[in-house]
Amino acid sequence: MNPAFLKKVKRNDRLARWVITIGGMAIIFSVIFILILIARVSLPLFLSPEKALRADFQLEQAQAQQVATLGVDEYLETGYLVDRTGRFDFFTVADGSPLDSVAPAGEDTQRRLLTVDSYGRLNHALIWDDGSISIVQVKFFPFFDAQNNNQRSIRHRVEVLGEFPAPESGMPVRSLARSDGEERQVRVDLFADGHLQATLQQREESFLGDVEVTEETHTLSRKSAGAVTALTMSHNGNQLYIATDAGEIERWDLSDSEDPVLLEVVHAFADQRKITALDLVFGDVSLIVGDARGELTTWFPVRDEEGVWKLTRIHQLPGHNAAIDYVSPTLHDKSVLSRADGRVQISHMTSERLLLTIDPPGEKIATYALSTRGNGLITLSESGRVDSWELDIPHPEISAKTLFGKVWYEGYAEPSWSWQSSSGTDDYEPKLSLTPLIFGTLKGTFYAMLFALPLAIFGAIYTSQFARPRFKGIIKPAVEVMAAIPTVIIGFLAALWLAPLIERSLGSLFLSMILVPAALMISIALWQAARKIDPLKRVERGFEFLAVAPVLVMAVAIASVLGSGVESWLFAGDLKQWLFTETGNRYDQRNCIIIAFAMGFAVIPIIFTIAEDSLSNVPPSLRAASLALGASRWQTVWRVILPSASPGIFAGTMIGFGRAVGETMIVLMATGNTAIMDLSIFNGMRPLSANIAVEIPEAPVDGSLYRTLFLSAVILFVMTFVVNTIAEVVRQRLRAKYGRF
C-alpha cells in the first residue's frame, strides 16, 4: 500500500477515535453537570441557619433597669426601648446613637409601667401600675427625601390603638389586652384571689358617624385547680388560653361579647408540671406551651370521634435545660422563640427543628424583640448590653421529616403526607411532603406498565415469531410511528375524549374485559376445529388474526351495547355509585385507567421495538435446533427464544419504565393532579414530573417551594438513574448467562 495513503488512513483512524471519545465524555459530563446544577439549587434547603452579631452597645446601668421592652424595625436600622415611664426612646441600631423620644400615652410622671404585653406587629399593651392599659402600635415606614437626592430613611410613628381605664373591682395582679384598632378591644385581668375578669369593648359607628361604645365585663369562673401562671390571647381577642402551675390549660371563647364560654379544661401534663409560658403561633391556631421542666410543646384543637374539639398535643420542640420563662411567635411563619435562663432559642413548630440559639457568652438575655420579617433580633441582656443580630433562616420548615415523613399539620385531624404548596391566605403553611408525589409517580408507572408490558411483549413475540414477514413489515413501522406522537396530544385525547368516554361507559369497559378474552378463547377453539375442514386448511399460518379480529370487534360492540344494562342489573344502575358505597372507592373522572391507557400507549412502542429486535436477533440456528428436536413453535419461543432474548426484553422494559417515570404531559393532563396516597385504580395521583411542571412557574425563585421542586427533580433524576443502572446490570448478567450473541 502507498505509504502516504496508509498514513492518511491511520490519521483518520486516530481522528475518529478522538472525536468519539470526546463526544462520549461530553455526554457523560453534561449529564453530571445537569445533576449538579439541579442539586445545587436544592442544597440550601439543608444548610443550617446562620446568625451574625451586627452591632452592640452598652446602656448605662440605671437606664437598663428602666427598660420594660424593646423593638426593632424590619430593616434593622431603627430600634426603640420602652422605659418604665412609658416613653419610647428610638435609636440607631448600628451604633446606639439616640434619635427622638415619644410618650404616646402622655407624660404622666405618677404612673409607671408594670409590664408590657407585646403581640403581633409591634403592638404593645402598656400595663400601668394604676390598673389602666394603653394599647399602642409602632409603625415604621421608609421615606425617600425628594429634596436630598432621594435618600432613604426609616421614619417611625407611634399610634395609640385603644385605652382601658383601671378596673373598678380593684387592682389586678396580671393583665393582658388586645385591640384590633377599630372595633373591638379586649382586656383580661387576673386578680390576687385567682379569679379572672374579661372586659370586652365593642365600638360601633353608625353610618351617620355617631360612635357607640358598648362595654361588657364578665367574671370568668375557672374550672382549673392550680394557680394561674400564664395567659395568652389571640390577636383579635377571641380566644383566651389560661395555664396553671398544675399543668392545666383552659380554653375560652370570648368572641361573643355577652357570653364568654369556657370550652375546655385540659390536663396537659400527667406530672402536673407548672406551665410557665404561653403564646400563639402565627395564625392563632397553635398554642405554644413552655413549662417549668424546660419542655416546649405546641397544641391545637383536634376534633375527636364524637366531634368535640379537644386541645391536643401536636409537636414537641427542642427544649431548654431550665424553666422556660417566655415564648413568642415569629410573624411570618410557624417558628417559635423561647427564652430560658437568659438564652433564646428559635425553633420551627412543624419541622420541630432547632434553628438557632442566641446565647451571647457571659450575658443573660433579659428582653428580646424579633423584627417583623424575622431577619433580625435585638436583645437586651441583664448587664445592659444591647445586641442586634442578623438572622438568616431561609428554610425553617424543611427537614427530612417534613419532606418524607408523616407530619401533623395545623388544622389536620391526624399526621399525614401532604402536598399543598400554596393557598390564599398569608398565614397559610405550605405543606411540602414529597412522599405522595413519589408515590404518585410509582402508581402511575405501575398502572401504565401493567397495561403496556403484556401488550408490548406479547405483541413483539407474535410479530417476530409467528406473524408472516409481510405482516411484520407493516406492523413494526406502524408501532414505531406511535412513538412519534407528541405526548401532549396523547394527554389531550386522554383527558378530553377518553376520560369522559370511560366515565360514561364504565360498565361496558368492565364487561368487555370479560367478553373479549372469552370471545378470544371460544374463537380459538372454533378455529382449531374449523381448520380440519378442507378449504380452511389452506389459510396460511400467521393470518389467524384475520379470523379472530372480527370476533373481538363484535365482543367490544356487544359489551358497549349491554354495558348499561348490566350496570342497572347488577350494580343498581350506577357502577360508580356502587363502587363508592360497596367498596369505598371514589371514582374520579381522571383516574389510573385513563393513565394506563394513555401512558401505556406512549411506552408500548419503545418496549415493543426493543423487545421485537432482540427476539428477532436470536440466532435462527437456535430456533432450528429446537424445532428439529420436535418442539412446537410456542415451546421454542418459551424455552429458547424468550430466555435468549431476555436481556433485550428486560432492557426495553426498563427503558419503558424510565420513560413512564419521567413522562409529564400525559399525567399532567389526565391525572387530575391530586396528591393523594391511594392505590385505587379509580382515582388519580400527582407524580413528581407533573408537579414540577405545574408549580415551577409560580414558585418564587429561591423560596422553599422552588428549592423543594428542584429537590424533587433530583429525586426524579436519581430514580431514573437507579432504574437504568439496575437495568444495565441485570442486562449484563442476563447476557453473560444467555449469550455469546
Place this chain on the structure above:
Amino acid sequence: MAKLEIENPIVQVNNLKFYYPGNARALHGIDIAFPEKQVTALIGPSGCGKSTLLRCFNRMNDLIDGCRVEGDVIIDGENIYNRNTDIIELRRKVGMVFQKSNPFPKSIYENVIYGLRIAGEKDRSLLDERVETSLKGAALWDEVKERLHESALGLSGGQMQRLCIARAIAVNPKVILMDEPCSALDPKSTARVEDLIGELREDFTIIIVTHNMQQAARVSDNTAFLFEGNLIEYGLTDQLFVKPRNKQTEDYITGRFG
C-alpha cells in the same frame, strides 16, 4: 442413473421435487433410498441441493416461506408429506445435527434433555439416566460429567458439536441427519466426531452431508453424488470412490471441479 438396490430402506424418496420461493426448482425429481443402520454420505459441489434434500427428511424446509415440495418421502413406512403427518412426531423420529454447533444457552444437562422436556418428561431418574447414556453415546460424558449444570456455552467447539449429537440421540431417533457437522471444527475435533459417527452406526441410521470427500470416504457405507439438483450416482462408498461409473462423479472426486 446408478441405482443401489436396498431391501427394507428406512427412508425412501420417490421423485422428489423441491421449489424455493419464486418457483426456483432445487431438486429435479430425486429417487433414493437409505438403508437402516448405515451411514450414507451426500456429496456434491455447493448449491447441488444436498442440504435441501437432507432438510426434506425432517421437513425443516417448512420454515422457509413459500417453498413447495412434490413427490414422496417415506420414512418408517409413512409418507411424511401427507397432510396428516405430525411434524413434531416426525422430528422426534428424525434428529438433526447442524453445520454450526448450536447448543441452547442453558446448562449441559438441560441441553441434553431438551427434547425430553418438551415432550413432557418429568421423571428425574429417567432424565438423569438419559443424560448419562446420551453423553456417553456422544463420547462426551467423561469430559463433562463433573460440570453437567454449567452453561453449555463454556464448552469448546468440538465438545459443543458432540453435545448437539448427544442432544439429538437423547430422544432416540431412528434417523440422524448431519449437515456438514465437522465443517467448523479443527482436525482433532473432526477426528473425534468421525469416530463417533462410526460408533453411532450401531444404533442409528445416519445421513450425512459433507463437502469433504475424504470424510465421506472415511465414515460412510454408501455415498450419493448430487449435481445441480439431480442424483448422479449412488453406490457403496468403496466402489464410488475407487471406480466411479459416471464421468461427472469422477471429475468431482478427483477434484476437477467442486
